[in-house]
Amino acid sequence: MRLSRYFMPILKENPKEAEIVSHRLMLRAGMIRQQSQGIYSWLPLGKRVLDKVNNIIREEQNRSGAVELLMPTLQSAELWQESGRYDAYGKEMLRIKDRQERPMLYGPTNEEMITDIFRSYVKSYKNLPLNLYHIQLKFRDEIRPRFGTMRSREFLMKDAYSFDLTKEAAEHAYRKMFTAYLRTFSRLGLRAIPMRADTGPIGGNLSHEFIILAETGESEVFSHKDFVNFDIPAEDISFDDVATMQAVFDKWTSVYAATSEMHDEEAFNAIPEGDRLSARGIEVGHIFYFGTKYSEPMGAKVQGPDGKEHLVHMGSYGIGPTRLVPAIIEASHDENGIIWPASVAPFDVVVINMKPGDDACDRISQIVYGGLQTVGKDVLYDDTDERAGTKFATADLIGVPFQVIVGPRSAAAGEVELKNRKTGERETLTVEAAMNKLAGR
Ligand code: P5A
Numbered sequence: 001m002r003l004s005r006y007f008m009p010i011l012k013e014n015p016k017e018a019e020i021v022s023h024r025l026m027l028r029a030g031m032i033r034q035q036s037q038g039i040y041s042w043l044p045l046g047k048r049v050l051d052k053v054n055n056i057i058r059e060e061q062n063r064s065g066a067v068e069l070l071m072p073t074l075q076s077a078e079l080w081q082e083s084g085r086y087d088a089y090g091k092e093m094l095r096i097k098d099r100q101e102r103p104m105l106y107g108p109t110n111e112e113m114i115t116d117i118f119r120s121y122v123k124s125y126k127n128l129p130l131n132l133y134h135i136q137l138k139f140r141d142e143i144r145p146r147f148g149t150m151r152s153r154e155f156l157m158k159d160a161y162s163f164d165l166t167k168e169a170a171e172h173a174y175r176k177m178f179t180a181y182l183r184t185f186s187r188l189g190l191r192a193i194p195m196r197a198d199t200g201p202i203g204g205n206l207s208h209e210f211i212i213l214a215e216t217g218e219s220e221v222f223s224h225k226d227f228v229n230f231d232i233p234a235e236d237i238s239f240d241d242v243a244t245m246q247a248v249f250d251k252w253t254s255v256y257a258a259t260s261e262m263h264d265e266e267a268f269n270a271i272p273e274g275d276r277l278s279a280r281g282i283e284v285g286h287i288f289y290f291g292t293k294y295s296e297p298m299g300a301k302v303q304g305p306d307g308k309e310h311l312v313h314m315g316s317y318g319i320g321p322t323r324l325v326p327a328i329i330e331a332s333h334d335e336n337g338i339i340w341p342a343s344v345a346p347f348d349v350v351v352i353n354m355k356p357g358d359d360a361c362d363r364i365s366q367i368v369y370g371g372l373q374t375v376g377k378d379v380l381y382d383d384t385d386e387r388a389g390t391k392f393a394t395a396d397l398i399g400v401p402f403q404v405i406v407g408p409r410s411a412a413a414g415e416v417e418l419k420n421r422k423t424g425e426r427e428t429l430t431v432e433a434a435m436n437k438l439a440g441r
Contacts, residue, residue, distance in 0.1 A: 001347070003382045007044050010394055020216040022326035023148035025338050029398045031325075038145025038153030045398060046325065048346035048378075050156070053321045053328075054135055056187050056343060057158050064180035064239045066131040066160050071113050073137050077103035079112040082298050089201060092140045106139035109202065111294050111316055114161040118312070119300040125165045125310070128302065129173055133160030135321065149322040150282070151218065160317040165304055167291065170313035174206065174289045175245040177317040179233050181210050181285050182252065186232040188324060189341030190331060192284060193227045194252055198261040202316060204290025209259055210319075211281035214330040221281040222268050223257035259283075282327045289315040338399030339422050342441070347380040348372075349438055350400040352391050356383050360411035364431055368404050368416065375439045396421065402438060 009030040018024035026032050031046030042050055058068065074096070080086035086105075094106040107113070114132060122130065135158045145153050162173035178194065185192035190212045197209035211221050230252060238244050256267055259281075268276065292311040294300070301309040325344075332339045340346070349372055353365040369381040380400060382391050395403045405417040410428060418434045419426045429437065 001378075001380050003380060004384050006380070008398070009043065010397065018148065020147050020150070020326075020330070021333060022150065022216075022329035025329055025333060025397070026148055026326060029338060032149060034148075038142060038151075040149055040152060040154070040322075042322075045346050049325055049340070049344055050321060052344040052346075053188060053324050054156075054158070057135065057184055057319055057321060060180045060184040060187070061133050061158065061160060063183075063235070064131075064176050065129075066133045066177075066180075068134060069117075069132055070134050071107075071110050071117075071136060073107055073139070075105050075107045075110075075113055077105055079116055079298075080105065083112045083115075083294055084297060085112070085201070092142065094139050094141055107136075108138055108140045109157070109316070109318075110134070110136075110159055111161065111202070111314075112298065115294045115298045115300050115314070118161075118163055119295075119298060122163070123302055125302050125304050128312070129162065129164050129169060131160055131162040131173060131177075133158060133317075147216070148326055150326045152322065155320060156322040158319040158321060162315045162317070163300075163312045164314075165302065165310055165312065167313050170289055170291070170315055171206075172242050172245060174287065174315050175249040176239050177287050177315070178208065178252070179237065179239065179245055179248045181287065181317075181319070182232055182248070183235070184319065185210060185212070185284065187343055188328060189343060190284070190324075190328065191228065193221070193223055193257050193281070195221060195223065195257040195259050196253075196262045197259050197286065199288055199290070202286075202288050202290065203293045204288045204315075206289040208253075208287050209283045210285035210287075211259070211283055212327055212331060213277075213279050213281050214327065215280055216330055217280035217282040219281050219283055220260040220263075221257070221277075221279055222260075222263050223277045224255035224271050225275045225277050226255050227252075227257065227277075282323070282330065283320075284324050284327050285317075285319040287315065287317040289313075333399070336393070337397035340399045340401060342401050345401050346378070346398065347400045348377045348441070349402045349404060350380040350382060350395045350398075351404045352382045352395055352406065354388055354391070354405065354407040356385060358408050358411070361406050361408055364411045364414070364416060365406045367431060368406070368435060371435050372438055377438065402441075404434060404438070 011028045015027045033041045096104045138157045164170040192210040194208040197207045199207045295311045304310045355361045372379045403419040
């Protein structure tokens with residue numbers, strides 16, 4: 001992508017409304033724009049990051065055996081009247097009427113709708129286990145939307161829903177998602193701690209929030225320090241093996257961790273003082289097992305091996321991609337801007353042409369830009385006429401992992417400078433050496 005033809009509205013000044021660093025940097029880097037309170041557009045640079053986050057989530061959901069579909073944002077009130085949540089959900093639900101005066105709502109979550117899909121098609125235990133997910137916008141009329149897309153009113157959620165014949169099978173489904181979440185957050189460059197959590201309006205009594213530690217987090221959390229050293233389950237782990245999933249779950253729940261709502265002061269104080277972690281955190285995922293809470297009122301039953309009808313046991317599993325993007329920035333930035341983990345960086349490399357119009361600079365920039373694209377890299381080519389200082393500041397602000405700096409003197413000698421955004425390390429290399437180094441990453 002040539003920067004001169006891209007749309008990346010960088011702000012020079014710090015936006016006044018931004019209270020936390022991720023919000024400030026997302027606005028300054030031209031990633032998002034507020035359209036009305038708690039409702040955002042994702043501008044091209046932000047959209048690239050969001051897509052990469054979604055793809056990692058999708059890969060790990062698929063790996064664990066979940067199946068993707070897409071449900072609508074608008075739902076009929078009838079479904080929610082069946083489950084009994086239409087009245088219970090309160091003011092957070094945006095209620096709408098269509099032209100026939102039929103009550104509709106903008107979905108804050110999809111337990112009812114997925115249960116309706118399930119009951120319409122699945123009639124036998126032979127089609128279980130089943131886990132269906134989608135990545136779709138939600139709306140919750142939060143009292144206090146704040147911190148940009150960290151807590152917004154319209155936000156993206158990956159929500160998965162599992163269906164099983166028995167409680168035991170449903171608990172295995174829960175542990176599969178638990179494992180998939182550990183892998184997902186790790187691939188996003190985050191260390192998330194699963195914590196026993198309150199279930200709120202979703203219901204049930206088994207629930208974990210996945211929390212990443214950050215000073216600006218909205219949740220107060222208490223845990224054992226050991227989590228920092230736990231191994232992340234490997235890519236080839238067997239999701240279908242009950243004992244394997246149980247072992248991952250047991251390990252990751254073996255030491256104390258809880259949010260303030262579930263905090264047990266006595267259990268926490270039993271941890272040796274030096275191993276206690278009392279901090280703030282950001283909830284990036286939340287999983288629930290709620291048994292027959294929805295299948296019972298909505299009549300979602302399958303025929304079991306005994307020939308009898310059984311209510312299905314369900315769980316639901318949420319991740320907030322539009323919250324994860326700022327959460328990643330909270331965890332990874334410096335005074336000059338964002339430092340993206342390679343897995344979600346909007347571009348892999350930015351080629352900075354210091355003097356567009358100079359033959360050697362144009363030629364070498366083009367070789368690097370074209371060559372790296374050929375080997376599958378996402379490359380941003382800064383071919384604009386901005387001053388050198390501005391170009392460097394922009395490259396640092398948007399946090400692309402590598403910068404290839406093409407200046408007139410080095411270009412004439414067939415060399416470029418390669419800068420690592422994270423370490424700040426710079427080295428002068430021949431064009432070929434720089435390209436080989438970047439292509440190999
Ligand atoms: C689980 C999936 C649920 O809604 N039903 C379907 C269950 N869980 S939850 O905890 O309420 O939300 C899941 C995740 O969505 C993100 N999230 C938000 N992100 C941005 N702004 C918000 N206002 C917001 N509310 C929830 C969080 O990542 C949460 O863990």
